[in-house]
Amino acid sequence: MTLSVAEIGAFTGTVLLGRDIPAAARIDRSGYVPVGAPEALVRAADVEDVRRAVRVAARAGWSVVVRGAGSGLAGGAAAGAGTLVLDVSGLQRILEISPADELAVVEAGVSGAVLDAEAARHGLRYTPDPASVAISTIGGNIATNAGGLRCVKYGVTGDAVLGLSVVLADGRLVHTGRRTVKGVAGLDITRLFTGSEGTLGVIVAATVRLQPIPIDTVTVAAWFDDVEQAAAAAAGVLAARVRPAMLELLDESSLREARDLLGLPASAAGAFLVAQTDGYGARAEAEVVADTFRHWTSRLEVGTDPAAADALLAVRRAALPALERHGRTLIEDIAVPRSRIAEAVRRITEIATRHSTRIHTFGHAGDGNLHPIIVVPPDDPAAYTRATTAADEIFATALALGGTITGEHGIGILKRAWLSRELGPDALDVQLSLRRALDPTGLFNPGKALGQ
Structure with missing residues (x-):
């Protein structure tokens, strides 16, 4: 079917x-490439375009794949045959900033960096700080419950979300949550949509919390002989009951590559930690x-100054x-x-050695969220197979250590096989039941996360 x-002509976008x-x-x-090509792409200019696109896709028998900036890392926005790609990156209005209530109402296509800059004019800031903050959209950040460098003190994206506007599978527009910091009326469906990866509805706007810009900020960086020392130091900071806004770790190979990219002299350190404290007690x-x-x-x-x-x-x-200079x-x-x-x-280092695979590890030491980056050289045909085997062992390691297969990027399509292993069959069935209640025909993002 075609349109x-x-x-x-009914679409504004x-x-x-x-x-x-x-x-x-x-x-x-x-980097995941789906089979086939989408049937249609709608670049929505307003919320009515989103509602119209959802209804058109349902009539045509297509599924809907929502995308913002396309900065996702789990294949959640991959769109193949039989899909309508619904691009909401054009919903870029900051609808309101309320200095008195320390909140903002924004459309889904606004980036965190843009909101942060606008909030700064009122002495406020938007605290979620994913690495892609300059380009990723707030709608996409909410869909994956993205984290970021300031997670230790300020939490992840979901901790800043007060309410949402969402287009459901039948085209209805619903508003969840509230403008108040507290509120327990009814089930917390704002939290349900947060992190749902486009499988329950289309997030078109959000009411988010803002925080005062800290009166002072201090950054402390340290170089260690090895990762064990750096990890012990990070644990020591938290045991001292201080909560830096960020506490970031790089292993030796990540540190070496980063310094090379920046044109800095080589370092003999085996690991790097950088912490940042803020507020009246920063120093x-x-x-x-x-x-x-x-x-x-x-x-x-x-x-102690911004440039430093x-x-x-x-x-x-x-x-x-x-690392992206060296291949996929x-x-x-x-x-x-x-x-x-x-x-x-x-253990990640041992996995890399066992599978002859380059793995560089960095991440958020303050909350235990690690990013093992597997580099697949373009001139090694067998490298991808070794890399995927290594990735499976990394996921198994996370679960064996009492952790999770994803801290902030989501399940998407790349981790579907591991979801039931982490959740267990009963918990997974509950989540699938909720998904079917909101999207009984499986219109949104089939084959991703909870999509079937």
Whole structure:
């Protein structure tokens, strides 16, 4: 089936069909390439376009794959044959910023960086800080419950979400949540949609919390002989009962690649930690962090002005772009109890050696969320098979250590086989029942996460 001229003309936004759809609309940053090509692409200009696209797809017998910036890392926005790609990145209005209530109402296509900049004009900021904050959309961040560097103190995206506007499978527009910080009326379906990866409905707008811009910020960076020392130092900081806004870890190979990308001299360190404290107690907390680090290393640097902080954080932010220079990267995403970070990194290193695979590990030491990055060289035909085998062992390791197969990237299509293993059959069946109640025909994102 194709769309009629009348149906196409009813949209305010752009509609593309068949071969006119760009190849980039089929994939996200995960690198997964689906079978076949989408039937249609709708670049929504407003919420009515979204509702119209959902109804058109249902009549045509197509499934709906929602995308924002396409920065997802689990294949959640991959769209193959029989799909209508619903691009909501054009919903870019900041509808309201309320300084008094410290909240904002934004459309799904607004990026976190844009909202943060606008909030700053009122002395506020949007605290979720995923690595892709400059490009990823808030709708996509909510769909995956994205994390980021400031998770230790401020939590993940879902912790900033007060309410949502969502288009359901039958085209209805529903509003969840509230504008107040507290509220327990009815079931918390805002949380249900948060992290649902486009399988329950289309998020078109959100009411999110803002926080005051900290009065002071201090960055503390340290270099260690090995990951075990760095992990012990990170655990020591948290045991001292301070809560830095961020606490980030890079292993030796990630540190080496990041410094090379930035044109910095090579470092002999076996691991790198960078912490940032903020607020009225920033300097006092930074002293505790620095003193804790000194139990394991004397190589320490403290930055108290924005330029110094940016320079120290640049190494952490450069890690992934540095690795992407060497081929396709499988960006994995596990989380383990913080007390087992060193053990997890050690096991990942053993997995890399056993499968002759390059794996670089960095991540959020403050909450145990690690990103083992598997590099697949383009000139090694067998490398991808070895990499996927290694990834399976990494997931098994996370579960064996009492962790999870995904801390912030989601299940998408790449981790479907592991979902039941983590949840168990009964818990998975409950989740599937909820999914069927909201989308009985399986319209949204089939084959992804909970989609069937």
